[in-house]
Amino acid sequence: MAPVVSAIGEAGLDFYRELSPRRDQELALRAQIELAQAHSKPLIFHCRDAFSDAFRIIEETGVGSQTVLHCWTGGRRWTKRFLDLDVTFSFAGPIAFETGETIRLGAELVPPERALVETDTPYLTPPPHRGQPNEPAWVALVGAALARVWGMSESDVAALTTANATRVFKS
Numbered sequence: 564m565a566p567v568v569s570a571i572g573e574a575g576l577d578f579y580r581e582l583s584p585r586r587d588q589e590l591a592l593r594a595q596i597e598l599a600q601a602h603s604k605p606l607i608f609h610c611r612d613a614f615s616d617a618f619r620i621i622e623e624t625g626v627g628s629q630t631v632l633h634c635w636t637g638g639r640r641w642t643k644r645f646l647d648l649d650v651t652f653s654f655a656g657p658i659a660f661e662t663g664e665t666i667r668l669g670a671e672l673v674p675p676e677r678a679l680v681e682t683d684t685p686y687l688t689p690p691p692h693r694g695q696p697n698e699p700a701w702v703a704l705v706g707a708a709l710a711r712v713w714g715m716s717e718s719d720v721a722a723l724t725t726a727n728a729t730r731v732f733k734s
């Protein structure tokens with residue numbers, strides 16, 4: 564209820580670490596989705612090894628237009644499907660990794676007004692700083708990777724993603 568709360572999350576599903584049973588993860592997620600919907604707040608969605616369940620739950624609850632897919636790592640197929648749910652895609656360090664080709668192919672499909680960049684500090688350090696704890700300042704390297712994917716200037720990507728973040732988080 565506090566006006567300073569700009570989003571609910573991270574919430575989501577992690578079937579990679581599976582720190583709690585899948586059923587419990589879904590129940591907790593659905594409660595957080597209800598909270599986001601009741602207060603018209605964006606939902607920061609963590610999805611690891613759980614694309615199909617995430618898709619099903621977002622579709623069933625209709626929370627898509629409020630959803631920010633945090634550290635999006637989907638390729639073309641899943642990016643296309645989630646686009647239909649009206650979500651926003653947030654890219655982090657992995658889009659700049661040498662091994663990030665699948666993510667870059669997905670990002671190609673994302674319209675610039677539906678993309679954000681994020682740091683996930685201290686994790687997911689983009690090159691050339693791999694092996695060090697991540698720093699918020701290096702989010703510029705995430706934007707640069709997105710600029711290469713879209714064939715746009717880095718400053719245009721910075722302006723667009725800043726405008727998107729301002730709109731999504733109403734800040």
Ligand SMILES: [Zn+2]
Pocket residue numbers: 573609610633634
């Ligand atoms: Zn996360």
